[in-house]
């Protein structure tokens with residue numbers, strides 16, 4: 001007995017140290033898989049930190065996923081241990097982008113994009129939160145049940161934080177208990193179409209459906225996002241007219257979808273947004289017009305509605321600000337989207353409206369497909385799938401094209417972080433300020449790069465991106481999502497530690 005017990009006793013320290021080693025290894029590795037940093041209390045130092053109180057030189061203290069303090073250089077005594085100071089020099093430190101309009105097509109169409117590739121592209125582009133659209137996944141997210149499928153698909157597969165819009169469709173619009181089930185399950189708001197969406201299980205809604213939707217949303221104080229185009233007779237499109245029937249010509253496509261479609265839809269919408277005014281029957285609900293392309297009569301209608309007190313906002317997208325119809329080459333269906341990219345004069349007016357605050361915010365409307373659906377061989381603009389693939393490049397695109405208009409860093413923050421956070425009901429996102437989530441992008445506005453095969457592109461199908469071949473300025477250096485350094489210098493943190501954002 002005695003010798004055996006002694007032998008066991010001698011083994012004990014060995015066993016204990018093994019256990020300790022494995023425990024340490026296990027916990028350390030699982031934590032560091034989420035972040036490229038070994039610690040969660042650190043200081044981000046830079047000469048250009050964009051805060052609600054202006055651009056400062058100083059430090060942002062992060063601990064446990066939140067911003068603890070923001071201090072100016074003079075007050076920053078460098079009292080931190082040097083290994084937890086991340087000095088980015090002259091690079092810009094600003095709130096991570098919040099993209100309120102992205103189609104990641106998961107579950108069901110992961111050959112188009114998917115949560116892993118889409119959120120890795122987002123992280124590489126400085127987007128820290130994105131809100132996924134209820135289509136083009138399959139099934140569409142139009143009920144509590146289909147929303148559960150969406151959440152299951154996102155679990156453990158997202159590299160940034162992801163919220164979700166639910167779908168308002170004829171099937172659920174008149175069924176308050178169905179809509180409320182979806183809202184109670186945590187969608188941040190609803191989305192509907194006033195024209196065919198191109199997706200079979202996502203039919204279009206009319207003004208009655210929208211009115212019903214708004215009254216359910218009023219109780220939850222969440223927004224309705226609307227694709228505002230109503231098909232009109234394409235009066236100026238005469239098939240057979242010289243050149244007009246060339247399906248490879250962009251102008252043919254443009255004529256099939258004139259600005260009058262947007263105008264007609266917005267006119268109808270404004271008849272129901274009256275109810276969202278204070279004292280109205282849908283007070284508390286909010287209407288958000290997605291991807292406005294027409295900077296003329298449609299925008300004027302929205303301006304009037306805002307003036308009379310309707311609860312309404314509008315977004316446009318980088319592709320309407322970067323490209324114009326005149327430049328789109330025959331057969332280059334990478335540029336097909338709806339509503340369409342219009343003429344150069346319209347583009348200039350969109351920029352002016354954005355700078356004047358009449359357009360509230362920007363979103364990507366990242367909407368990829370498999371390359372085959374773009375019909376590059378035929379170049380048929382009428383039959384090709386519509387949608388621009390852009391997620392990773394929206395920040396440099398906005399900056400590169402906006403510099404001609406004198407866009408400031410504060411304006412970028414307003415359009416890409418502050419206003420989107422408000423729309424999505426995220427009170428603790430969208431600013432570099434104490435108490436806010438540590439969702440941060442660090443980027444160099446001066447650095448230029450070419451979007452080509454030598455550039456690391458994380459989108460599932462880089463070839464369909466309209467930005468391939470362009471030279472952009474504004475390189476994303478690092479992205480922090482709730483304190484985790486999820487991307488730096490072309491490298492992602494190994495684990496997908498983004499969390500789903502549910503409305504409460």
Ligand SMILES: *[C@@H]1O[C@H](CO)[C@@H](O)[C@H](O)[C@H]1NC(C)=O
Nearest residue numbers: 143144175176177178179181
């Ligand atoms: C309304 O939705 C609920 C919940 O999804 C469903 O059980 C019910 O059958 C629907 N009612 C109608 C009239 O379609």
Ligand SMILES: *[C@@H]1O[C@H](CO)[C@@H](O)[C@H](O)[C@H]1NC(C)=O
Nearest residue numbers: 170171173205206207208209
């Ligand atoms: C909208 O469609 C529904 C059928 O889903 C119909 O009952 C209603 O009258 C329509 N409303 C308008 C304004 O066309």
Ligand SMILES: [Zn+2]
Nearest residue numbers: 101133365367
């Ligand atoms: Zn869209």
